[in-house]
Amino acid sequence: MPSIAKPPIRHPALPVNELGLAERDYEGAMSTLCAGCGHDAVTAAIVRALWEVAVPPHMVVKLSGIGCSAKTTAYFLRGAHGFNGVHGRMAPLATGVGAANSDLLLIGISGDGDSLSIGIGHLVHLIRRNLRMIYVIENNGVYGLTKGQLSASADVGSTSSKGTPGVIQPVDPMLLGLSLGATFLARGFSGDKAQLVPILKAATAHRGLALIDVISPCVSFNDHEGSTKSYRFTREHDVQVTTTDFVEPRPELLTAIGPVGITDLTLHDGTRVRARALPEGYDPGDRDAVGAYLREAHDRGEVATGILYVDPSRPTLHELLRVVPRPLAGLPYADLCPGAAELERFGES
Amino acid sequence: MTATPWAEEAAATRAPQVNELALRIATVNGTGSSSANNLLMRAIFRMGIPVSGKNIFPSNIQGLPTWYEIRVSGAGHTARARNPDLLVAMNTQTRERDVAAVRPGGCVLWDSTSPLERAGERGDVTLLGIPIARMCAEEFHNPRERILLQNVVYAGAVTALLGIDPAVTATLIDERYRRRPRLGEANRRAFRIGEEYARQHFPCPLPCHVEPMQATGGSIIVDGNTATALGCIYAGATVAAWYPITPSTSVMDAFTAFARRSRRDPMTGLSTCMIVQAEDELASIGTVIGAGWAGARAFTATSGPGLSLMQALLGLAYYTEIPAVVFDVQRAGPSTGMPTRTQQADLLAAAHASHGDTAHILLFPGDPAECFDFAVRAFDLAEHFQTPVLVLSDTDIGMNDWVVPRLRWDDTYAPDRGRVLGAAEVEAAGEYHRYADADADGVAARTLPGVSPAAAYYTRGSGHNRLAGYTEDPDEYREVVDRLARKHAAAGGWVPEPVIEARPGASVGLVTLGSGGPAVREAVEMLRAQGVAADCMRLRGYPFPEAVFRFLEGHAFCFVVEQNRDAQLRTLLLESGAGSERLGSVLLYGGEPITAGEVSDAVLVQLRRREE
Numbered sequence: 001m002p003s004i005a006k007p008p009i010r011h012p013a014l015p016v017n018e019l020g021l022a023e024r025d026y027e028g029a030m031s032t033l034c035a036g037c038g039h040d041a042v043t044a045a046i047v048r049a050l051w052e053v054a055v056p057p058h059m060v061v062k063l064s065g066i067g068c069s070a071k072t073t074a075y076f077l078r079g080a081h082g083f084n085g086v087h088g089r090m091a092p093l094a095t096g097v098g099a100a101n102s103d104l105l106l107i108g109i110s111g112d113g114d115s116l117s118i119g120i121g122h123l124v125h126l127i128r129r130n131l132r133m134i135y136v137i138e139n140n141g142v143y144g145l146t147k148g149q150l151s152a153s154a155d156v157g158s159t160s161s162k163g164t165p166g167v168i169q170p171v172d173p174m175l176l177g178l179s180l181g182a183t184f185l186a187r188g189f190s191g192d193k194a195q196l197v198p199i200l201k202a203a204t205a206h207r208g209l210a211l212i213d214v215i216s217p218c219v220s221f222n223d224h225e226g227s228t229k230s231y232r233f234t235r236e237h238d239v240q241v242t243t244t245d246f247v248e249p250r251p252e253l254l255t256a257i258g259p260v261g262i263t264d265l266t267l268h269d270g271t272r273v274r275a276r277a278l279p280e281g282y283d284p285g286d287r288d289a290v291g292a293y294l295r296e297a298h299d300r301g302e303v304a305t306g307i308l309y310v311d312p313s314r315p316t317l318h319e320l321l322r323v324v325p326r327p328l329a330g331l332p333y334a335d336l337c338p339g340a341a342e343l344e345r346f347g348e349s
Numbered sequence: 350m351t352a353t354p355w356a357e358e359a360a361a362t363r364a365p366q367v368n369e370l371a372l373r374i375a376t377v378n379g380t381g382s383s384s385a386n387n388l389l390m391r392a393i394f395r396m397g398i399p400v401s402g403k404n405i406f407p408s409n410i411q412g413l414p415t416w417y418e419i420r421v422s423g424a425g426h427t428a429r430a431r432n433p434d435l436l437v438a439m440n441t442q443t444r445e446r447d448v449a450a451v452r453p454g455g456c457v458l459w460d461s462t463s464p465l466e467r468a469g470e471r472g473d474v475t476l477l478g479i480p481i482a483r484m485c486a487e488e489f490h491n492p493r494e495r496i497l498l499q500n501v502v503y504a505g506a507v508t509a510l511l512g513i514d515p516a517v518t519a520t521l522i523d524e525r526y527r528r529r530p531r532l533g534e535a536n537r538r539a540f541r542i543g544e545e546y547a548r549q550h551f552p553c554p555l556p557c558h559v560e561p562m563q564a565t566g567g568s569i570i571v572d573g574n575t576a577t578a579l580g581c582i583y584a585g586a587t588v589a590a591w592y593p594i595t596p597s598t599s600v601m602d603a604f605t606a607f608a609r610r611s612r613r614d615p616m617t618g619l620s621t622c623m624i625v626q627a628e629d630e631l632a633s634i635g636t637v638i639g640a641g642w643a644g645a646r647a648f649t650a651t652s653g654p655g656l657s658l659m660q661a662l663l664g665l666a667y668y669t670e671i672p673a674v675v676f677d678v679q680r681a682g683p684s685t686g687m688p689t690r691t692q693q694a695d696l697l698a699a700a701h702a703s704h705g706d707t708a709h710i711l712l713f714p715g716d717p718a719e720c721f722d723f724a725v726r727a728f729d730l731a732e733h734f735q736t737p738v739l740v741l742s743d744t745d746i747g748m749n750d751w752v753v754p755r756l757r758w759d760d761t762y763a764p765d766r767g768r769v770l771g772a773a774e775v776e777a778a779g780e781y782h783r784y785a786d787a788d789a790d791g792v793a794a795r796t797l798p799g800v801s802p803a804a805a806y807y808t809r810g811s812g813h814n815r816l817a818g819y820t821e822d823p824d825e826y827r828e829v830v831d832r833l834a835r836k837h838a839a840a841g842g843w844v845p846e847p848v849i850e851a852r853p854g855a856s857v858g859l860v861t862l863g864s865g866g867p868a869v870r871e872a873v874e875m876l877r878a879q880g881v882a883a884d885c886m887r888l889r890g891y892p893f894p895e896a897v898f899r900f901l902e903g904h905a906f907c908f909v910v911e912q913n914r915d916a917q918l919r920t921l922l923l924e925s926g927a928g929s930e931r932l933g934s935v936l937l938y939g940g941e942p943i944t945a946g947e948v949s950d951a952v953l954v955q956l957r958r959r960e961e
């Protein structure tokens with residue numbers, strides 16, 4: 001859905017967030033994706049989520065690799081720096097940005113090709129490092145930009161637009177994440193903004209890596225009968241494992257809500273995320289049970305969505321490496337150079 | 350080979366050689382010889398004599414041949430010597446070849462515990478047999494010590510044979526084993542056994558020996574990788590990412606050690622730099638680029654195979670104009686090649702790393718002191734020109750001990766962070782476009798994330814115009830890449846000037862870079878003794894400064910002396926505008942540090958051929 005370029009003039013009646021910004025202040029350039037592409041809907045959900053949590057746009061960095069999905073970082077948050085790198089290497093670039101400036105909120109948009117084929121090694125290690133970042137995989141089961149080859153997330157039996165079925169086992173980023181000790185795993189559907197927005201908002205409050213797999217159909221190459229990444233298939237097989245309410249860190253509100261049947265996840269900044277478990281007893285804190293559930297759901301042909309797993313306790317990269325929490329890029333040079341006197345002492349003579 | 354007894358006459362016929370000698374120690378790796386070898390080198394250094402130590406070792410943990418070579422030169426020549434005066438032949442596998450290399454009239458110290466086998470016929474060398482293994486077996490009970498201390502026994506013998514001051518070696522042993530007194534005692538005993546045996550059985554010192562000098566005051570012993578790491582600390586680097594690879598690994602080992610000491614936040618004890626051991630070299634350079642983009646001084650260290658993996662991302666950094674510093678400690682390629690051997694064969698791969706029209710700034714340190722200086726300059730240049738800078742050293746510089754002037758620091762140094770706009774500047778200007786306002790050198794101002802919404806821009810490795818917008822328009826595309834070419838050319842005025850040593854009337858020029866310097870300078874002297882007047886020039890940066898071309902034009906013929914098969918430096922010079930008719934090559938690429946003799950021989954042969 002190519003959006004129409006909008007003038008920057010704001011209507012006085014537009015609702016604004018805590019920063020006094022309208023939702024369109026979180027938008028970006030006009031999309032050049034195919035009309036109906038799932039990725040544009042994800043962009044819209046990101047705009048909404050960031051606007052609602054009122055992140056200062058310039059404190060966000062948008063990162064991506066190459067692909068149709070990667071292009072979308074140009075389509076939101078024009079007030080943020082964006083870095084559209086090379087295919088499959090978003091994670092290392094993000095690691096560097098996060099290392100240099102821990103104050104920034106990193107949002108990476110990747111594709112299933114970008115993350116699960118060429119860049120999977122980097123994704124694996126990014127998960128292990130638990131860098132603070134929101135990492136969205138716009139998962140359409142194909143390489144959109146190179147015109148529809150099946151990707152590593154294509155299910156066995158799911159057909160390409162040319163009719164060839166996938167024969168090789170798919171990679172499920174959620175199961176991959178679980179096995180690596182990911183600290184925040186969620187799956188959404190581009191066709192369900194109401195579910196995706198609170199997931200994204202919860203991700204902004206997570207202090208480690210938030211990996212979000214969004215089924216985002218490619219209308220040009222993978223939305224046909226026989227595809228398991230089409231709008232129709234996803235709608236018909238979507239099982240919402242949890243529904244998410246994002247709760248601002250306001251203690252009085254929290255006490256007002258009863259705990260019965262609800263999992264409250266407290267994130268590091270005191271933000272509470274309420275995940276209402278729909279299948280009886282689904283516990284997004286129980287790694288083994290979540291893994292078993294996801295495998296079974298996949299075998300049943302279901303697409304389990306919602307916040308699937310959260311572990312807010314694990315340390316982040318900065319904590320693991322015992323690095324100061326302040327942005328390294330901002331440290332004054334005088335604090336970094338040991339000086340001439342120290343060098344005098346160096347070396348045997 | 351028949352064991353020649355010590356012949357007084359043979360010794361007397363040779364003029365005594367003071368402070369001009371080469372010692373080669375042939376051992377098997379994993380036997381713990383390096384600390385004994387190091388002891389000898391350091392002792393000579395402490396006697397005030399110019400010395401260099403070169404470790405020629407296999408890509409293996411235990412059991413393959415290793416050599417350690419000490420060159421002593423009162424005249425200050427530190428290149429590897431072709432033929433040793435004294436060989437310590439501890440490796441029976443290589444003994445025949447090792448003995449064959451000894452200078453006529455030289456000596457071979459060998460372990461006479463078992464009789465000599467497989468050694469070549471050399472009537473012109475003196476064999477000095479010491480029953481090293483037997484004496485160790487008698488003196489020491491621990492089996493591991495028996496092996497280890499054999500090295501200390503030969504070190505003791507060499508000390509006596511070469512006239513090294515035993516007080517100095519004693520101090521070095523004391524310093525080394527201060528915290529392990531029992532081991533120290535065993536070392537002292539083994540050392541004494543070797544020393545006494547030599548004194549009792551051979552006339553010590555040998556005609557070629559050392560005598561104290563005062564030529565190393567104000568100098569230190571350091572290897573290039575350690576100096577590089579220290580340079581990164583002084584440059585203010587805060588992000589380092591790497592993937593282990595010989596011979597660059599010790600850069601990060603040293604950086605980690607220095608950072609532990611000098612990069613602690615006084616309040617919290619937390620580190621003020623982040624060192625990421627990445628999953629591969631794509632990740633390490635990617636992390637460096639991300640950090641550089643976000644405003645940190647960031648670097649990685651690698652070698653050939655890693656440089657190959659970095660290509661795509663180096664092209665990204667070049668095209669999107671992001672500072673990054675890469676230390677490539679070159680080893681012998683292609684492919685895995687000879688990982689512990691030295692070469693200068695990454696020049697073209699580095700100069701044009703990545704596909705498309707890509708050209709990088711290169712620095713070529715010639716010794717560890719320059720590794721320190723150029724590390725700092727690399728960050729300045731990378732940020733000034735907003736582009737990757739690759740610093741190319743090699744195994745010889747990176748991993749060997751060199752005697753260099755004490756490293757100095759000027760406390761008034763201020764890092765060149767390049768054109769970076771802050772919030773106030775951007776907001777005052779009202780409008781910001783990443784590539785729009787290039788200066789005379791082709792450098793446009795950048796902004797860092799997190800500064801101001803007005804500073805935001807979109808970095809893309811795809812076609813972009815001066816406003817940083819996506820483009821496929823030929824003119825817009827060309828405008829950007831032509832500016833990049835201008836920027837690269839401008840860097841020629843900023844990289845370190847070549848080091849030129851010229852004499853009036855010399856018509857031949859020797860051109861080299863990096864670790865080729867000492868051998869080429871010594872070759873100039875050898876050539877002079879043969880009646881050939883030659884000048885030399887050591888290149889230190891690419892794009893080449895003007896002075897490089899003036900030197901080439903000022904000589905009837907120049908030889909480019911480099912350590913690769915394909916004349917890569919010569920290619921780079923030709924590509925940069927040098928004329929091909931008067932530019933020859935001396936290519937020494939066997940993987941061992943080069944010697945002056947090889948250089949001067951090759952030059953003489955070619956000059957003779959040109960005359961014919």
Ligand SMILES: Cc1ncc(C[n+]2csc(CCOP(=O)(O)OP(=O)(O)O)c2C)c(N)n1
Nearest residue numbers: 067068069087111112113114142143144145
């Ligand atoms: C190193 C490299 N190899 C191949 C390509 C070509 N390429 C561009 S995008 C793409 C796949 C994109 O698929 P995906 O990440 O799933 O994104 P989508 O377009 O489906 O959103 C490929 C193979 C490239 N740009 N770089």
Ligand code: SF4
Nearest residue numbers: 034037068144218219
């Ligand atoms: S090709 Fe597919 S993924 Fe790419 S823009 Fe079109 S619909 Fe979206």
Ligand SMILES: [Mg+2]
Nearest residue numbers: 111112142144
């Ligand atoms: Mg895809």
